Structure formats: structure tokens, C-alpha cells
Amino acid sequence: MARLESVRVPLGACPSSTSSVPVTTVTSRHSALVRVTHWITTLCFLALLVSGVEIVISHPRFYWGETGNVLTTPLFKLPIPSSRALVPTGYGYVLPDQNGWSRYLHFQAAWVVVLTGLLYIISALFTGHLRKNLLPGKADLSLRAFSTAIANHLRFERPSEAEAWSYNVLQRLTYLFVIFVLFPLVIWTGLAMSPAFVSALPATVTVLGGQQSARTIHFFVSLSLLLFLLVHVVMVCLAGFRSRMRAMITGRAGTNMEHT
Amino acid sequence: MNDLSRRKLITTGLAATAGASALGVAARLAQKYGLVPPDHRGIYGLGETLTYASQRLLTRHSLAREFSRSHISKPPLANEIPPLNEAFNRLQAGGFADWRLSVNGLVDRPASFSLDQLKSYPSHSQITSLQCEEGWSYIAEWNGVTLSHVLEIVGVQPQARYVVYFSIDPDWWESIDMADALHPQTFIAYGMNGSELPVGNGGPLRVRLPRQLGYKSVKYITQLTVTDSLKGFGKGLGSASPEGGYAWYAGI
Numbered sequence: 001m002a003r004l005e006s007v008r009v010p011l012g013a014c015p016s017s018t019s020s021v022p023v024t025t026v027t028s029r030h031s032a033l034v035r036v037t038h039w040i041t042t043l044c045f046l047a048l049l050v051s052g053v054e055i056v057i058s059h060p061r062f063y064w065g066e067t068g069n070v071l072t073t074p075l076f077k078l079p080i081p082s083s084r085a086l087v088p089t090g091y092g093y094v095l096p097d098q099n100g101w102s103r104y105l106h107f108q109a110a111w112v113v114v115l116t117g118l119l120y121i122i123s124a125l126f127t128g129h130l131r132k133n134l135l136p137g138k139a140d141l142s143l144r145a146f147s148t149a150i151a152n153h154l155r156f157e158r159p160s161e162a163e164a165w166s167y168n169v170l171q172r173l174t175y176l177f178v179i180f181v182l183f184p185l186v187i188w189t190g191l192a193m194s195p196a197f198v199s200a201l202p203a204t205v206t207v208l209g210g211q212q213s214a215r216t217i218h219f220f221v222s223l224s225l226l227l228f229l230l231v232h233v234v235m236v237c238l239a240g241f242r243s244r245m246r247a248m249i250t251g252r253a254g255t256n257m258e259h260t
Numbered sequence: 261m262n263d264l265s266r267r268k269l270i271t272t273g274l275a276a277t278a279g280a281s282a283l284g285v286a287a288r289l290a291q292k293y294g295l296v297p298p299d300h301r302g303i304y305g306l307g308e309t310l311t312y313a314s315q316r317l318l319t320r321h322s323l324a325r326e327f328s329r330s331h332i333s334k335p336p337l338a339n340e341i342p343p344l345n346e347a348f349n350r351l352q353a354g355g356f357a358d359w360r361l362s363v364n365g366l367v368d369r370p371a372s373f374s375l376d377q378l379k380s381y382p383s384h385s386q387i388t389s390l391q392c393e394e395g396w397s398y399i400a401e402w403n404g405v406t407l408s409h410v411l412e413i414v415g416v417q418p419q420a421r422y423v424v425y426f427s428i429d430p431d432w433w434e435s436i437d438m439a440d441a442l443h444p445q446t447f448i449a450y451g452m453n454g455s456e457l458p459v460g461n462g463g464p465l466r467v468r469l470p471r472q473l474g475y476k477s478v479k480y481i482t483q484l485t486v487t488d489s490l491k492g493f494g495k496g497l498g499s500a501s502p503e504g505g506y507a508w509y510a511g512i
Contacts (some may be wrong), residue, residue: 051397059395067389069337069396084394086340099393100505108307109510126322195391195510196471200322200485215395 010083029253034129036117037120038248044113045229047105052222054102057095058083062219066210075216080122114187123180133167135177159239164253180226189218294421294437298490298498299508312509319511320439325471327387333398334452341479348428348480356464357492361410361448365424365486368415372453379450381405381413386445388470390477393510400461402468403451408442411486424499425467426483433497434478435490436469436478437509445470448481473510475501 007136060078081091149170191197192205192214208214236244247253279303290296295313297477351359362372390399424435447468450457457463469476490498
């Protein structure tokens, strides 16, 4: 799909003398696979977030170690009401129980996003997407390049033309961190809460310090992913919501449509 | 239509057909090897089937983690329980002397066991964690007879695929496949932390199934039924949990 488009309208193939072609050069910014996996991941992420919040509401207390319940001292409590009367929350009411569908949805979305993620990673390795688009170049990793990128971000500067076509170093490192650290961690800590899974692979929970530790880490990694999502959406808005959305939906990225 | 897109269309069509037939074959095989949970229909059936199938392949014989005595949660937690019915109160007044566990279905010798009979069989113990789907957990030592021993006494017929178990509370019943039923850590438990199983924790008799969430460890059990199909029980979803919106398989 992406290849077809670039064959039809190759970047920079329009001779500047032909006045009939539009000024804006159109080509594929994101491959079809990246776009499809991006939106499946988005849907799954939202499903996991909503269902995860519902599950937490049934016991908004967190512990460290192997066990934890209302009779033990929590590491911390969330200042929210609960959907279970057993949990002392300080609120005079109990929320409705939504755990059934939340748990079904949570695990279904987890399966879909894990399989989608695998497809993405495998294709990223084979198509060179990882090397070309995500791994920072040598020059990018200098202190100078770093400070420039950070300074530009702090000044809320609009991204340069080139950045509509390629990720800057901070984006690359953030995406790599999300893909290779946060996602694996959230999957691992999720599985470490499964009594059946850890019966086959007990080390997956013991190295984390126990099942309740796994639950607590799962919560914080999920918070980090939520923070990433919020920053990601803010950055998309700052960079030009319409053009970035168009690029991720249709694959087309107009370099200057936003300004005209 | 140019050549390139026609070729693409044909390849896509072939790939889709191959994919669909592969899925069909996979579904057949999964059904044959007992990898499809009874609540596999509906929008969440895909996730449930993937979880159950992969865990059946990975964990058929694996043992739940056991802990040392020093890990036992003090004080022991007793979760909220629904108000117990008249039948329970009557048996409790009699010190549970008349409590019976009847075993029927696909067995050679249907039987009804008293608590004393169950306690006369080889007693086993496990120090395992009970995990609630809400997120909390506690560790306790459980004493009981293995379900596999009870099944051996009554003689399970070869076509058996599930064991359905019922609480004295008619709204609470569950079922497990034979891999879990014959698992060495699946207990009919009558003791906890060295004494009689307290009523708050399911006494006098409960199931202990440490590789699944707490709601599968049904309290106050009075009946076991061995079957080859779950269709005839309740709405045919396998247990009371899916009828209330919760997954049948709770190994997560």
C-alpha cells in the first residue's frame, strides 16, 4: 500500500517547472502496517484503561510483597470510593460492581494488543522501520543534539519541516522506551498476577517480590503509559493535529497544508 | 485495474482463504483437545478461549506456589459471605454431623460422604495463596482430601470431562475440567491453619483450587457431579460465574 502510493507520487518527483501540480508534496508518512497497528493499539489501550480503572475500584489499596488485604497495612490507598463494601474507604457509599465485564474486556484487549505488538515488532525488524525510524542516529546522540531538541521542546517550538517526515531524537527514545520497556513490563507484571501462569513459571513473580508487588508495579507502569498517552496527544496537537491525524489515518503527510 | 493491484487482490484473497481455513482447523483441534471454555460464545469469547487454551497447554501439570509457615497471613481474612440459608443453619446447629457431600453423575459408585468419612481418607495440606479477583490475597494452610482421591473412590467413567460442584447456597456452583479436578493441589478442604475450617472461610467443607481465583474455591459444598458436558447445567455456560458476568476459567 505504502509502496504503491510512493510509486504513484514519489517524493520530490514533481518537477518544479510544472505549475499544475500542487505545491504540497504528498507521500506515505506511515506504512499501512504502522497505521493499522497504531489504531488497534489505541483502541486496546483505551479498553485496558477503562477496564483497569474499574478493576482497581473494587480494591483501591496497594501492597508490597506476596499478600495484602483489608486486614494488612497498605503501601498506599487511592482516595476513591470502592465497589466493595468490605473495603474501608471513608466514603459512605459503595459503587456498583463492574468487575465482570471489565475483567473479560481487560484480558481480551490484552490479547489483541499483545498479538498486534508482536506483529508490529516482527515487521519493524524485517522492514527496517526500527533501524530507520526509531533507533537514533549517531549524530542525534551527542549532548549538543540532545540539548537543542530539549530546548526546542521547552520553547514549544513548532517542529521543523523535516520533523513531519521523521522522528526527532526525543521522540525516538520515548517510543523505544514505551515499546521495549513499558509494554514488556506491563505484560510481565500482568502475567505475574495470574495464579495459573506463575504455577508454570514461578520466577516471573518471585523476582518482583511477590504477587502484590506485581500488582503495584502494574499500576505504576500503567500510570506511566497513561502519562505517555497524554503527552503524545498534546504533542500531536502542538505539531498540528489535522496533519498528524491525516498522516496516521491515510498515510499522507502534507508538509505545509496546515499553514495554507 | 492494473496488473499490480489484480495480483495483490488475488494474493490477498488466497491469504484470507488460507487464514480462514487455518482458523477453522484450529477451532476443530481446540474443541477436540478440550481447549475451548464453556463461556466461549459472545464478544469476549476470543480472549477467554486464548487464555484457557494457552494455559491448558502451559499449566496442565504445574503446581501452584507453596509457601512456608512463616508466610501464613495473620490474622486470617474471612471475606464477606451471603447470609446462609435455613438448611445451613440447621446443619450448623447439629455441629455439621449430618453434613453430606454427595457424588454422582458419570461415576461407577455414586456415594454420599459424611465429614468423618472424608477425614478418614489420606489428609493432605498445602500453604497456598488465595487470590480474589478484586486484587487482595492471603496465604493460609489448608487441610483436606484431594478431589482426585474422592473421584477414585467413586470410580470416574472414561468419558468424564468436567466436575461440577454445588454449594448449599443454590446460587453458587462452579465447574472445572479434569486437568484441574485430578490436579494434586485440588482439595476438598475441611481444615485451615491447623484447626477446623471456620464458617467464614467456607467451613465445614469447601473446594480449594489454588491455581484459579478465589471465586472458584466454592464454600459449603454439598454435591459433586461428574459430567461429559456442561450444557445441562444452568444456562450452559459452565457455572454460576459466567451467568453473573464473570469468567468461567479463572486462572487468568
